[in-house]
Amino acid sequence: MIRVEHLVKQYGDVKAVSDISFTVAEAEIFAFLGPNGAGKTTTIKMLTTLLRPTAGRVEVDGLDVTAHPDEVRRRFGIVFQDSSTDDELSAYDNMDLHGRLYRMPRGPRAKRIEFLLNLFELWDRRRDSVKQFSGGMKRRLEIARSFLHTPKILFLDEPTLGLDPQTRNLLWSHVQKLNDMERITVFLTTHYMEEAERVAHRIGIIDHGRIVAQGTVSELKARTGTDSLERAFLALTGTTIREEAPAPQLGRIRRWRRRQ
Amino acid sequence: MNTVYVLWLRQMKRISRSRFRLAASLSQPLLFLVAFGLGFGQIFQRAGQGSYIQFFAPGLIVMPIMFLGLFSGADMMWDRRFGFLKMTLVAPVSRLALLMGRTAGGATVSILGGLLLALATAIVGFRPAGLAASALGLAFMLLTACLFTAWGMALASAMEDFQAYQLFINYMAMPMFYLSGAFFPLNFVPKPLRILALFNPFAYAVDGMRASLGGAAAHFSITTDLGVLAGLSALFILLGARLFARIQV
Ligand SMILES: Nc1ncnc2c1ncn2[C@@H]1O[C@H](COP(=O)(O)OP(=O)(O)OP(=O)(O)O)[C@@H](O)[C@H]1O
Numbered sequence: 001m002i003r004v005e006h007l008v009k010q011y012g013d014v015k016a017v018s019d020i021s022f023t024v025a026e027a028e029i030f031a032f033l034g035p036n037g038a039g040k041t042t043t044i045k046m047l048t049t050l051l052r053p054t055a056g057r058v059e060v061d062g063l064d065v066t067a068h069p070d071e072v073r074r075r076f077g078i079v080f081q082d083s084s085t086d087d088e089l090s091a092y093d094n095m096d097l098h099g100r101l102y103r104m105p106r107g108p109r110a111k112r113i114e115f116l117l118n119l120f121e122l123w124d125r126r127r128d129s130v131k132q133f134s135g136g137m138k139r140r141l142e143i144a145r146s147f148l149h150t151p152k153i154l155f156l157d158e159p160t161l162g163l164d165p166q167t168r169n170l171l172w173s174h175v176q177k178l179n180d181m182e183r184i185t186v187f188l189t190t191h192y193m194e195e196a197e198r199v200a201h202r203i204g205i206i207d208h209g210r211i212v213a214q215g216t217v218s219e220l221k222a223r224t225g226t227d228s229l230e231r232a233f234l235a236l237t238g239t240t241i242r243e244e245a246p247a248p249q250l251g252r253i254r255r256w257r258r259r260q
Numbered sequence: 261m262n263t264v265y266v267l268w269l270r271q272m273k274r275i276s277r278s279r280f281r282l283a284a285s286l287s288q289p290l291l292f293l294v295a296f297g298l299g300f301g302q303i304f305q306r307a308g309q310g311s312y313i314q315f316f317a318p319g320l321i322v323m324p325i326m327f328l329g330l331f332s333g334a335d336m337m338w339d340r341r342f343g344f345l346k347m348t349l350v351a352p353v354s355r356l357a358l359l360m361g362r363t364a365g366g367a368t369v370s371i372l373g374g375l376l377l378a379l380a381t382a383i384v385g386f387r388p389a390g391l392a393a394s395a396l397g398l399a400f401m402l403l404t405a406c407l408f409t410a411w412g413m414a415l416a417s418a419m420e421d422f423q424a425y426q427l428f429i430n431y432m433a434m435p436m437f438y439l440s441g442a443f444f445p446l447n448f449v450p451k452p453l454r455i456l457a458l459f460n461p462f463a464y465a466v467d468g469m470r471a472s473l474g475g476a477a478a479h480f481s482i483t484t485d486l487g488v489l490a491g492l493s494a495l496f497i498l499l500g501a502r503l504f505a506r507i508q509v
């Protein structure tokens with residue numbers, strides 16, 4: 001469903017993504033993990049036509065992203081890492097505007113909006129303007145919106161950021177259900193390893209713009225000789241730090257300072 | 261076309277957000293209307309130039325249209341900053357249509373400002389030259405709105421710094437307004453000023469309004485005014501489209 005070949009993104013002299021390649025199969029849930037600044041969001045922006053790659057190729061549903069951006073756009077839904085709602089409008093109007101942009105006919109549009117707002121427990125607040133929403137409600141609205149036009153692929157960039165455990169649980173159940181029922185392909189990022197462990201069929205780990213490991217959770221555990229994804233993740237992304245500085249603590253501090 | 265309508269619709273749903281901007285952009289021309297129209301008018305009349313309100317009002321009506329149009333790019337910068345722009349950029353619609361929708365929404369708000377001001381001028385005694393004249397005047401308001409909204413959008417697509425944008429617009433719009441002949445007949449001013457007016461897009465809007473709605477003789481000519489405004493509108497739409505197409509978020 002997604003094929004990425006030798007993808008590169010250079011910002012000035014920062015190489016945010018350097019030569020990554022991977023594929024995501026249809027109906028697969030793929031978790032793209034990595035420390036802060038690893039290049040996850042940059043990769044998603046290139047996969048979703050927002051950023052032009054410096055080099056390399058991206059194919060979504062068999063279509064080249066640079067050559068057929070509109071065809072590709074029709075096929076995916078996205079939850080951005082940061083908010084993208086119109087806070088002046090009501091929750092319903094935000095959904096409706098989105099549905100209209102994707103040319104959904106009136107009847108099915110209204111039906112699906114009602115279904116999704118109910119699913120994410122926002123129906124009772126549909127007339128309130130979004131600026132009155134809590135952070136978690138806004139997030140739920142964005143997630144509901146990304147499902148609206150029944151996309152074949154869903155990009156979720158840290159969708160559970162700032163959500164309480166109940167809502168996170170709810171979200172992942174819905175994602176799994178839709179993946180199961182509608183065979184939606186899901187490309188997600190998260191910093192909660194237990195979430196990835198729970199929902200992802202396959203994992204890709206990126207660090208400093210390079211993919212350092214790919215495989216199922218058990219493959220990654222086996223490869224690193226650890227018993228949880230979190231430990232495997234630390235083992236994998238920790239290795240690269242140790243190559244830079246002998247003491248892991250020192251390396252981590254340096255990396256933290258570089259990001260400030 | 262659907263996209264244009266959707267974005268226009270959104271602007272209309274948010275129009276209460278523009279309330280403050282609308283009020284702010286009306287306050288200055290209203291002040292002018294009272295200070296110059298009522299105060300200064302006597303002198304003008306005594307100098308044998310007829311009613312100053314009749315002369316002054318048509319140019320004043322397009323003043324909020326210019327300002328609101330130029331400032332409508334601010335909405336886009338806001339959307340860029342707060343993420344809504346991204347949502348529209350990943351939708352399967354052309355960037356040109358997105359820009360046109362935003363321009364249509366901004367132009368509608370600015371025309372609303374012009375209409376409100378027209379109402380105010382009517383209250384202090386301005387009378388349009390007739391029905392056909394009013395229709396032509398409306399066409400000029402429309403063109404003026406198109407031109408300056410497209411201009412504002414082009415600027416907003418090219419700039420990322422909100423404050424710089426605001427400053428830039430103020431420094432650009434003020435001289436355009438004062439040197440346009442809105443206050444004085446261009447026929448009577450020294451040659452350098454008249455030549456300057458030739459390069460002032462707003463001067464054509466004022467002249468067109470005065471010649472149509474006001475029923476006065478044109479300084480340029482109605483067709484020149486129409487041509488210049490339409491030509492520049494097209495130019496800024498094209499320029500804006502190019503700049504907007506290049507936005508990466
Ligand atoms: N517009 C930009 N201009 C310059 N550098 C950028 C830009 N956007 C991102 N970067 C840099 O690219 C690198 C990757 O950033 P990216 O946002 O993709 O990281 P991420 O993996 O999503 O991190 P996080 O987990 O913090 O969201 C970082 O070093 C970042 O500073």
Ligand SMILES: [Mg+2]
Nearest residue numbers: 040041042081
């Ligand atoms: Mg990110």
